[in-house]
Amino acid sequence: MKKIFSYILLGCLSLHFSACKDFLDLEPISTATDQNFWKNEAEANSGTAAMYALLRKAFNAGENGTMFFDYGDFPSDEFNTARMFGDSREIALMNWSLPIQASNTWRSMMVARRYDNFYRVIDQANRCIKWVPTVPLDKFTSSNAERARNSYLGEAYFMRAFTYFYMARVWGDVPVVLKSADNIADAEDLPRSPQTEVLAQALKDVDLAIANMQYTNPNAADAGVRANKSAAFALKAHIYAWMGDYAKCVPAADSVIERGGLALADRSNVPAMFAKHSTEGIFEIAMSDESEGTVQGISFYTLRTPYMRTILGNPSFGIDTVRLHRLFADTTDLRLRSGFAFYNSTEEAFCIKYSNVVYMLPNNTGAVSRNNLVVFRLSDIILLRAEALAATNQYGKARTDLDLIRSRAGIGASAATDGQLFEEIMEERARELYLEGHRFFDIIRLLRKTGTNKISWKLTETEFAQGKYYWPLDPVLINLSARLTQTAYWSTKF
Known part of the structure; x- marks a missing residue:
């Protein structure tokens, strides 16, 4: 019988045991096994850290190292697709059934249609859930051994939920795997579970994460890059927003905003929020050291000199400047002034959020991008709460949250009517969270709630109703398992 997870688990078994010199800097230990690992707190910590490393690999995958943005930004209204090329352009145009030879496993389109890397994260989370509770408390060096062990367990539940x-959000229905396979031969061949069941499992896991986690000091050394209770509540708020259950989204967001000890960062220095963990970072993927940074990724396709000294012409992937001018009609906006270069000049404007670049070799060569991937931050959750409040007709409270973000950006209160408020909040999210992996998913929620379509030229009303915004599975996956079916919209497109 074909085993859909056999090739996934093969990679996991070679990766999941590791020692971390620096956080997320993995060093596989080939002789380790589950039975002789998991003996003390250092190993529990190392096993837990491996989950984040695997998630970073998933988000940095593809030929351009931009998978996080391939899913969350490229198909949105942020980019000028005429200025893109290769698979990235086809991803942006939502031509997701582009034929790819099975051997071209490095192609971004191939990687985007496969979920291998995400199941490696889940397999490691399953191992942590199974083995962390077996680590004896007397082998912990933390002052509160039980709390430390619970925190590692909470991180595992969080990562599986996330x-x-x-x-x-990417595929809709996916197989649900809740335990690791001790032997590859025992890996189950599973069908896709309905999205409702997948999200129900995520909510169950996030509640277990919350029960085991603590709110931690936002200024701690590993703040933001290790999940805590704030990250779990942020995730819970996002799950409910995606489900359209806005009444439950609000209290989850409240828990982050009111108890997380976070503070909005300086809008006059937007790139600083991505250089390292900021005062408002909730959950981010660490890439701010040389050992974590990347020699490819979003910086190399959206920057040019003087922000990327090795690129003299325009950025490889140009943003939609017409859309940008409409979005930032108020040019006093601090997010525009410090987050974009060459706006309203004779040169092409581009986003400089990811301009934290160092050069490891002489003559400005050997560029390494050291920008954290910020998954959740305080502004996101404040605006998500505003979205939920507007959706539940609590317009006054929604305006308070919306105008707080606008005030921090140096612009006035919104003049939107109650009927316009939901869409205006989504536009504020577009301003605040530009090129941060949110926009495409925000567009889908806006379409669901109001019918307003920001990308009608590539996602018609009919295509939306048919579920085109959910990715297909690559035919390679379908061929591996007789129990897998293609995403409904794409079933006749290959």
């Missing part, structure tokens, strides 16, 4: 939520 990964299933992320996959549910």
